[in-house]
Amino acid sequence: MYYMTKKLIQVKNISKQFPGVLANDKVSLDIEKGEIHAIVGENGAGKSTLMNIIYGLYEPTEGEIFFEGEPVEINSPLDAINLGIGMVHQHFMLLPSFTVAENIVLGTEPRKNRIFMDFKEAVSRTEELSKTYGLKVDPYRKVESLSVGIQQRIEILKVLYKGADILILDEPTAVLTPQEAEDLFNVIRKLVKDLGKTIIIITHKLQEVLAISDRVSVMRHGKMIGTLETKDADEQILAEMMVGREVLFEKLHKEKIPKEKVLSVKGIKARDNRDLIALDQVSFSLNAGEILGIAGVEGNGQSELVEVLTGLRKMEEGTFTVKGIEVFNKSPREIRDLGIAHVPEDRLATGLSSEATIWENMLMGIQHTEPYAIKGIHMNKKKIMERSDRLIEEFDIRTPTGDLPAGNLSGGNMQKMVIAREFSFNTPILIIAQPTRGVDVGAIEFIHSQIIEKRNKGAAILLVSADLDEIFRLSDRIITLYEGKITGEFLNGEISKKDIGLYMTGKHMDLAGRGASNE
Amino acid sequence: MNSKLFKKDLEYIVSLVLSISASLLIGALIMMANGRSPAVGYGALLKGAFGSKYNMANTFAKTVPLVLTGLATAISFRSGIFNIGGEGQLYLGAFAAAYVGITFTTLPKGIGIILAIIAGALVGGLYAFVPGLLKVKYKIDEVITTIMLNTVAVFFTSYLVNYPFATTRGKLNGTEIIADQFHLSRLIRLSTLNTSIFFMGFIALLIYYLMEKTSTGYDFKLVGQNSLFARFGGINDRRQMIIAMVLSGALCGLAGVFEVLGVHYRFLQNISPGYAWDGMLVALIVKNNPIGVIIMSIFFGALKTGSISMENATSIPSELVLVIQSIIILFIAGEAGFKEKFKEWNAGRKVKQKAGERNA
Numbered sequence: 001m002y003y004m005t006k007k008l009i010q011v012k013n014i015s016k017q018f019p020g021v022l023a024n025d026k027v028s029l030d031i032e033k034g035e036i037h038a039i040v041g042e043n044g045a046g047k048s049t050l051m052n053i054i055y056g057l058y059e060p061t062e063g064e065i066f067f068e069g070e071p072v073e074i075n076s077p078l079d080a081i082n083l084g085i086g087m088v089h090q091h092f093m094l095l096p097s098f099t100v101a102e103n104i105v106l107g108t109e110p111r112k113n114r115i116f117m118d119f120k121e122a123v124s125r126t127e128e129l130s131k132t133y134g135l136k137v138d139p140y141r142k143v144e145s146l147s148v149g150i151q152q153r154i155e156i157l158k159v160l161y162k163g164a165d166i167l168i169l170d171e172p173t174a175v176l177t178p179q180e181a182e183d184l185f186n187v188i189r190k191l192v193k194d195l196g197k198t199i200i201i202i203t204h205k206l207q208e209v210l211a212i213s214d215r216v217s218v219m220r221h222g223k224m225i226g227t228l229e230t231k232d233a234d235e236q237i238l239a240e241m242m243v244g245r246e247v248l249f250e251k252l253h254k255e256k257i258p259k260e261k262v263l264s265v266k267g268i269k270a271r272d273n274r275d276l277i278a279l280d281q282v283s284f285s286l287n288a289g290e291i292l293g294i295a296g297v298e299g300n301g302q303s304e305l306v307e308v309l310t311g312l313r314k315m316e317e318g319t320f321t322v323k324g325i326e327v328f329n330k331s332p333r334e335i336r337d338l339g340i341a342h343v344p345e346d347r348l349a350t351g352l353s354s355e356a357t358i359w360e361n362m363l364m365g366i367q368h369t370e371p372y373a374i375k376g377i378h379m380n381k382k383k384i385m386e387r388s389d390r391l392i393e394e395f396d397i398r399t400p401t402g403d404l405p406a407g408n409l410s411g412g413n414m415q416k417m418v419i420a421r422e423f424s425f426n427t428p429i430l431i432i433a434q435p436t437r438g439v440d441v442g443a444i445e446f447i448h449s450q451i452i453e454k455r456n457k458g459a460a461i462l463l464v465s466a467d468l469d470e471i472f473r474l475s476d477r478i479i480t481l482y483e484g485k486i487t488g489e490f491l492n493g494e495i496s497k498k499d500i501g502l503y504m505t506g507k508h509m510d511l512a513g514r515g516a517s518n519e
Numbered sequence: 520m521n522s523k524l525f526k527k528d529l530e531y532i533v534s535l536v537l538s539i540s541a542s543l544l545i546g547a548l549i550m551m552a553n554g555r556s557p558a559v560g561y562g563a564l565l566k567g568a569f570g571s572k573y574n575m576a577n578t579f580a581k582t583v584p585l586v587l588t589g590l591a592t593a594i595s596f597r598s599g600i601f602n603i604g605g606e607g608q609l610y611l612g613a614f615a616a617a618y619v620g621i622t623f624t625t626l627p628k629g630i631g632i633i634l635a636i637i638a639g640a641l642v643g644g645l646y647a648f649v650p651g652l653l654k655v656k657y658k659i660d661e662v663i664t665t666i667m668l669n670t671v672a673v674f675f676t677s678y679l680v681n682y683p684f685a686t687t688r689g690k691l692n693g694t695e696i697i698a699d700q701f702h703l704s705r706l707i708r709l710s711t712l713n714t715s716i717f718f719m720g721f722i723a724l725l726i727y728y729l730m731e732k733t734s735t736g737y738d739f740k741l742v743g744q745n746s747l748f749a750r751f752g753g754i755n756d757r758r759q760m761i762i763a764m765v766l767s768g769a770l771c772g773l774a775g776v777f778e779v780l781g782v783h784y785r786f787l788q789n790i791s792p793g794y795a796w797d798g799m800l801v802a803l804i805v806k807n808n809p810i811g812v813i814i815m816s817i818f819f820g821a822l823k824t825g826s827i828s829m830e831n832a833t834s835i836p837s838e839l840v841l842v843i844q845s846i847i848i849l850f851i852a853g854e855a856g857f858k859e860k861f862k863e864w865n866a867g868r869k870v871k872q873k874a875g876e877r878n879a
Binding site for chain 2: 333337344351360373378
């Protein structure tokens, strides 16, 4: 047992049963002191469940956890923190209207006379912490005014303040720009090398795993597939372990299609839900047979742009024309009739009804048209089911029958259902937002190939994605959006991922003038 | 190929039957606690509800307003807009029918009745249109406005029948009797069962067809499930909600019309003992399923009719039935929770079994 000292956490044969799902099935894992350990797997593979067990949020159905060789029971996050285990969640748990210092000391506030919070002490502790770990923050700033990258930094400081030696980071780069992600990696490396911390990082981005981790463990369907040294791994090997079969990252074949302008957007201005200006003088055009990618950090107007173009949000100024017909604040029905189909960014909120059956979801948009509605009134169940079954097969939606509620499908299959429906309308224009968010690797491949096929058949596609890899993989042209304005426009291949990050964050305003040509 | 769907429906029917049985059991315990025999009590109830032609007729007479208000609730709740104002719409619809019946006394029989029906439905629908519009245009909570409008309607009609439209013959808190040709024929001697049950059957069939078989029914349902998705798919969700509200109000108005034309022959100050509320319970229990509304209405009608006979025969208070009704609701409300617990327990047991097998 000479190696026991090196193994910080050992998880042995952990199972976790949820009603109907075995989320973890006899999972074993060991974490060594001072390593960066990546956990990868598709959505629903059981990564988060495992981490929540280690962090004391879930109680395992069976199995044991050892800490420094001793068996321990972690029944609550408090137990975890006492062992020095801290977790940074994917969704930040910060109070936006509080200052940085207040957020960091929250829960263990320094007090004056036992009653009043000692704000000065909180600030000085924050400053000290910030200096020790080399993570620069301004203790007086309110959290709501800070960028996502900085907010994440505060989350990490919060965990360190509580004395964590082991940090679990759940999908930390999901919301970051490439620059912010790079910063985060530097912080992680520093924490490990200079300060002797141990990091567990959950992710599904394979490039990041290769870039930062020492070892990587792969999970699939609740089982631990294996752990390997990162230096022995590559993207292909990891993807195969994740999916359980060979995954082809082949180059997508793109055909040349003659250019014909089908959508042109002129000077659109619109407000967001808080009534702040979300889009300002946005103009661009979209041609048949091309994919125009919109790159941007989330919350810079992409969602609003899609909503305006599909009739779900009113615009204040501007207009757009679809095949020469001018549109200003028309209803979603009218816009659909002009030939725009829409795959929304949030499928659960906008793209489907989880209570309704799959066939009912497939019917949306054509429920009043022949032959699915006889004389526009009586639902023709036979024709409806035929179409639904055909789409289920064509789009490889994994379900025993189309009669099940859509809520029973996995994320990837739900997305395939939404895409199947919207693609089946055969519209000349497709607006696709976040097509592969929360979708597993196998389905991503499929969805990408479907999008390219649509393009090759001559559809004009507007693609909005927070995933830069996706934008680069699919787009012919790329537009960057920052604070509601277009900051750049490029042909794919003209610009590197790194440079485009600068346009996405508005940091190269001097270059932006050159990029935002008016065509 | 429908096996899964059937499984879900079956699950619900099982829990419904369990809930009803459990409530009846609790009712039996209450009877026993008061020193009475449940067998005798329930026997009297059953006999009172279905024991004779007359009793059965009374049960079905009670079903008419329940089905109409139940369907009214089903259609509005399914569309995601909550009409709690059925009682008010019923009162106004009833008054409108009575007004037609005492004003247009020269109309021939068929036309008069149809006019009264249309008037009642229209008034009920319009009264529901207002909160529907307020909800959709100004986001004013329809639950609050419809509840408040109940009181307005009840007191307004109360004023009307006590002052401008009060009957001159005696102090009855009611209008004059409607003209003879407006009376719906009674079907069984001494019972209030009348031809309105045929109207009700026809309307129920229509609403069932609308809700379950048409594209418009699909629109209602999808708006109720996820209005954003409906809007995204090109349905005018706001208009759909208003239509559902108006239809719901019209159905409640009709329930009132039939009380006037078929039962009382005049508008009375307290014409409804809370039919719309009972209808709402019915719809809630069967999760807004139109067929379920009909079946459950008969059950509720039987409970109501039977409870009176039970009280007469065994001196068990008829209020016991209200207790039973409420307990059914409680169980149904807890259904999801119970099911979850049961599944969890079952899953836990399976894992333990598995682990046991491996150890052995």
